[in-house]
Amino acid sequence: MSDTYVSLVNGGLGRSVATKLGLPRPGVLRRHTPDAPLAPGPVLVLGTPASTEADAVAQLLLSADGGSDLDVRRAAAGDATRWGAVVVVLSDVVHPSDLAAPMLELSGVLRSLAPGGRVVTISRAAAASDSPAVAAARQGVDGILRSLAKELRAGSTANGIVLSDGADLGAPSVLAALRFFLSPRSAFVDGQLLTVSSTAGTAPASWDRPLDGRVAVVTGAARGIGAAIARTLARDGARVVVVDVPAAGESLAAVANEIRGTALQLDITAADAGATIIDHAVSRHGGLDVVVHNAGITRDKLLANMTPALWESVLAVNISAQLAINEALLASPAFTHAPRIVSLASTSGIAGNRGQTNYAASKGGVIGMVRATGPLLADVDGTANAVAPGFIETEMTSRIPFATREVARRLNSLQQAGLPVDVAEAVAFLASPAAGGINGTVLRVCGQNLVGA
Amino acid sequence: MPRSPQTPTTTPRPPASPTPDGREAVIVGGNRIPFARAGGAYADASNQDMLTAALDGLVARFGLQDARIGEVVAGSVLKHSRDFNLVRESVLGSALSPQTPAYDLQQACATGLEAVIGVSNKIRLGQIDSAIAGGADTISDAPIAVSEGLRHALLKASHAKSLGARMKAFASLRPADLAPATPRTDEPRTGLSMGEHQAITTATWGISREDQDALAAASHQHLAAAYDAGFFDDLVTPYLGLVRDANLRPDSSVEKLAKLPPVFGTSLTVPATMTAGNSTPLTDGASVVLVASRDWAQAHDLPVLARVVDGETAAVDFVHGHEGLLMAPVHAVPRLLARNSLTLDDFDFFEIHEAFAATVLSTLAAWEDAEYCRTELGLDGPLGTVDRSRLNVVGSSLAAGHPFAATGGRIVATAAKLVATRAAETGQVARALISICAAGGLGVAAIIESAADPSGQPGSGASADEAAPATGSDGAW
Numbered sequence: 001m002s003d004t005y006v007s008l009v010n011g012g013l014g015r016s017v018a019t020k021l022g023l024p025r026p027g028v029l030r031r032h033t034p035d036a037p038l039a040p041g042p043v044l045v046l047g048t049p050a051s052t053e054a055d056a057v058a059q060l061l062l063s064a065d066g067g068s069d070l071d072v073r074r075a076a077a078g079d080a081t082r083w084g085a086v087v088v089v090l091s092d093v094v095h096p097s098d099l100a101a102p103m104l105e106l107s108g109v110l111r112s113l114a115p116g117g118r119v120v121t122i123s124r125a126a127a128a129s130d131s132p133a134v135a136a137a138r139q140g141v142d143g144i145l146r147s148l149a150k151e152l153r154a155g156s157t158a159n160g161i162v163l164s165d166g167a168d169l170g171a172p173s174v175l176a177a178l179r180f181f182l183s184p185r186s187a188f189v190d191g192q193l194l195t196v197s198s199t200a201g202t203a204p205a206s207w208d209r210p211l212d213g214r215v216a217v218v219t220g221a222a223r224g225i226g227a228a229i230a231r232t233l234a235r236d237g238a239r240v241v242v243v244d245v246p247a248a249g250e251s252l253a254a255v256a257n258e259i260r261g262t263a264l265q266l267d268i269t270a271a272d273a274g275a276t277i278i279d280h281a282v283s284r285h286g287g288l289d290v291v292v293h294n295a296g297i298t299r300d301k302l303l304a305n306m307t308p309a310l311w312e313s314v315l316a317v318n319i320s321a322q323l324a325i326n327e328a329l330l331a332s333p334a335f336t337h338a339p340r341i342v343s344l345a346s347t348s349g350i351a352g353n354r355g356q357t358n359y360a361a362s363k364g365g366v367i368g369m370v371r372a373t374g375p376l377l378a379d380v381d382g383t384a385n386a387v388a389p390g391f392i393e394t395e396m397t398s399r400i401p402f403a404t405r406e407v408a409r410r411l412n413s414l415q416q417a418g419l420p421v422d423v424a425e426a427v428a429f430l431a432s433p434a435a436g437g438i439n440g441t442v443l444r445v446c447g448q449n450l451v452g453a
Numbered sequence: 454m455p456r457s458p459q460t461p462t463t464t465p466r467p468p469a470s471p472t473p474d475g476r477e478a479v480i481v482g483g484n485r486i487p488f489a490r491a492g493g494a495y496a497d498a499s500n501q502d503m504l505t506a507a508l509d510g511l512v513a514r515f516g517l518q519d520a521r522i523g524e525v526v527a528g529s530v531l532k533h534s535r536d537f538n539l540v541r542e543s544v545l546g547s548a549l550s551p552q553t554p555a556y557d558l559q560q561a562c563a564t565g566l567e568a569v570i571g572v573s574n575k576i577r578l579g580q581i582d583s584a585i586a587g588g589a590d591t592i593s594d595a596p597i598a599v600s601e602g603l604r605h606a607l608l609k610a611s612h613a614k615s616l617g618a619r620m621k622a623f624a625s626l627r628p629a630d631l632a633p634a635t636p637r638t639d640e641p642r643t644g645l646s647m648g649e650h651q652a653i654t655t656a657t658w659g660i661s662r663e664d665q666d667a668l669a670a671a672s673h674q675h676l677a678a679a680y681d682a683g684f685f686d687d688l689v690t691p692y693l694g695l696v697r698d699a700n701l702r703p704d705s706s707v708e709k710l711a712k713l714p715p716v717f718g719t720s721l722t723v724p725a726t727m728t729a730g731n732s733t734p735l736t737d738g739a740s741v742v743l744v745a746s747r748d749w750a751q752a753h754d755l756p757v758l759a760r761v762v763d764g765e766t767a768a769v770d771f772v773h774g775h776e777g778l779l780m781a782p783v784h785a786v787p788r789l790l791a792r793n794s795l796t797l798d799d800f801d802f803f804e805i806h807e808a809f810a811a812t813v814l815s816t817l818a819a820w821e822d823a824e825y826c827r828t829e830l831g832l833d834g835p836l837g838t839v840d841r842s843r844l845n846v847v848g849s850s851l852a853a854g855h856p857f858a859a860t861g862g863r864i865v866a867t868a869a870k871l872v873a874t875r876a877a878e879t880g881q882v883a884r885a886l887i888s889i890c891a892a893g894g895l896g897v898a899a900i901i902e903s904a905a906d907p908s909g910q911p912g913s914g915a916s917a918d919e920a921a922p923a924t925g926s927d928g929a930w
Contacts, residue, residue, distance in 0.1 A: 249690040250506075257518050262516040263690075
């Protein structure tokens with residue numbers, strides 16, 4: 001499961017050989033540890049000349065809610081600082097020509113970005129109702145961000161926050177998303193634009209334990225990504241119910257005992273699965289706030305060779321079960337306290353994958369489902385979102401033949417595969433109370449995979 | 454449920470024998486590992502490994518990580534001498550708090566049930582408010598001892614003070630002393646195996662081969678159907694890759710069982726009827742049950758499936774008397790029923806351990822026999838008839854297997870879920886009678902009955918979406 005190539009080209013002889021030969025040299029990603037700072041250096045906030053919105057973002061990062069551990073600056077001042085992150089505030093651009101000043105200023109500091117550094121843009125969504133020049137400027141940010149992400153090296157990433165509808169810079173989810181992108185929690189998220197569409201959401205009492213007091217259910221939690229999600233939600237303070245099929249009960253129990261949660265052996269395709277989950281969470285933990293639909297199966301076959309059993313089993317587990325459970329959740333009075341649904345999609349559901357028509361149908365289905373489910377939860381400050389993992393080091397991907405796997409690992413801007421915990425971090429972020437303004441969206445955790453971007 | 458036994462009598466029944474001061478021992482739930490055939494999936498697992506796994510599964514199911522439980526009581530029948538603190542060692546290896554006390558208990562095949570009764574009594578006395586009872590047994594990892602001759606020589610040598618004395622100690626050894634002594638399940642006082650003892654009883658009661666095979670087939674079919682219906686989803690946690698009981702044959706049938714040759718009673722004057730199919734195979738496994746006071750369960754937001762009403766242990770004189778080795782439960786049950794003012798008609802479920810199909814059938818026949826009940830049990834007439842549609846409705850030992858000390862925990866947890874489910878359906882108290890025979894002419898019986906929270910709060914075991922039905926219309930508890 002470990003990527004020996006990454007360690008090889010990041011040390012001593014391997015580094016110089018790889019550099020001389022022009023081989024890909026993926027950086028070592030900065031990942032969450034309990035005492036690590038949010039950013040690996042000072043945070044520079046750039047914007048259009050005399051931008052009050054850039055000032056506002058700087059103030060936000062310095063505020064109590066922003067976490068007082070940050071060194072935030074508004075000017076580069078020509079020193080030799082290694083920047084931990086650069087936040088580029090472009091929310092007030094009204095013409096493409098407005099992009100020049102902040103982007104060229106960013107250009108001047110890019111080479112002093114620390115390893116594992118971050119560039120985060122903040123912009124507004126281009127809408128058909130905007131004036132053409134405004135829409136052009138706003139949409140231009142999208143292109144900038146995606147290109148810049150491909151230029152960064154040494155484990156640095158670039159991601160964007162897009163304000164839409166009623167959201168403004170003061171929306172709690174803007175700060176939450178900003179902190180997520182700056183932090184090591186977003187290690188394998190790259191080249192992504194995350195839309196904040198409302199002012200819903202509340203900053204947590206502690207950014208270290210944003211899920212304190214919340215009860216979460218994770219399906220498919222016996223191993224791999226599901227187990228990582230359960231661990232991460234528990235680390236963030238949640239009481240976690242881990243769910244998996246009875247046959248996976250041994251490792252499920254081990255996960256439950258490790259994170260001090262409870263194990264629920266359950267076939268999620270059972271007709272009463274939703275009621276069983278709600279009953280367990282409510283009776284044993286006093287409520288239900290977060291449901292993570294992670295359980296999924298693959299039964300790959302070219303469509304020309306597809307059988308009813310292969311098609312139907314994948315659709316039943318990966319999407320029909322989620323729809324049925326969500327129906328029970330939406331009808332339950334227990335699931336009304338700023339509830340969160342986070343569902344696992346896949347890049348296959350976005351870009352397609354040969355031999356995976358059934359799987360892609362289910363994962364595309366997940367994306368459609370959260371888009372339509374999100375609004376149904378908005379009345380109770382709830383959200384439904386999806387996380388789409390790219391190539392992740394799991395038991396499943398470790399069975400891919402060596403050469404194919406080596407190639408697949410390098411096919412993204414970070415030139416390496418993600419870890420299960422990278423997916424889990426994105427899930428935990430979307431499950432947090434502060435992410436209430438992010439609804440119906442898909443967040444990709446793929447290192448900016450070249451496929452389907 | 455694989456088969457729907459008749460609904461209980463329509464008149465609401467008051468709960469049996471209310472505890473004088475209202476203190477109850479309630480069953481929260483249970484956990485076991487699937488039972489493996491000897492030399493199978495658990496060939497390399499020790500009793501401690503299996504008991505620890507069963508405990509850890511229980512901890513995971515009920516969120517008991519680092520909990521200090523009042524007491525853990527369990528045991529095993531085939532036990533290594535090094536496992537003198539088997540249960541305490543298992544607790545230390547589990548996710549429970551290391552401050553959880555434990556002790557080993559052993560009463561042959563009744564170990565698990567006796568443990569449940571023992572901890573329930575402590576809970577009802579107020580000495581503890583939570584407990585885990587159970588057992589583990591392995592045939593695959595059974596102790597093998599040295600012969601008596603070698604053992605004496607080794608002991609003598611270890612006490613010897615000189616080389617010469619040591620040499621002398623070994624000089625008395627004979628080649629035969631070097632053969633290991635394998636564990637035996639034969640009765641020490643008769644030299645007969647349990648199967649041979651039962652064969653005598655089977656012949657005495659004239660139990661037919663057909664009836665035995667039918668009971669065995671039903672056990673397999675009921676257990677398979679219960680697995681398919683998800684009944685064991687919250688009772689069993691897979692272990693070492695085994696997901697269901699290895700002995701289970703879902704396609705078992707009377708026709709297939711009829712083809713097996715008899716293995717016990719072949720030297721009797723009547724035709725032998727007991728085969729490998731209608732006798733329980735040697736098995737490895739472990740089971741545990743979480744028992745608590747109602748307050749403790751509620752304080753920990755845990756469900757309450759049933760309460761332990763009462764238990765009774767009997768012993769028969771199978772050595773010099775004329776009673777069968779495995780007939781002690783036949784004596785225990787009438788005493789238990791009389792003390793609780795109950796009859797066989799007052800039970801929704803009968804869980805009679807299937808040591809052999811013939812054991813169950815001999816038991817039922819004895820209770821229906823007026824002469825026997827008068828002379829042997831001191832009753833006025835027959836004890837009564839067990840409604841066969843209420844007997845071992847989700848299978849029993851013939852299908853699941855019988856790792857001696859683990860059977861009690863399996864049966865108690867199963868019965869507790871059965872009565873809780875029935876009570877949730879009918880809104881009335883549901884009751885189960887448990888009976889387990891054991892080596893040495895021992896037998897233990899117990900009564901449990903549904904005990905959903907009268908206030909209908911979450912944790913009653915019933916679906917929170919539906920109003921929990923009132924339990925016991927008289928509201929006496």
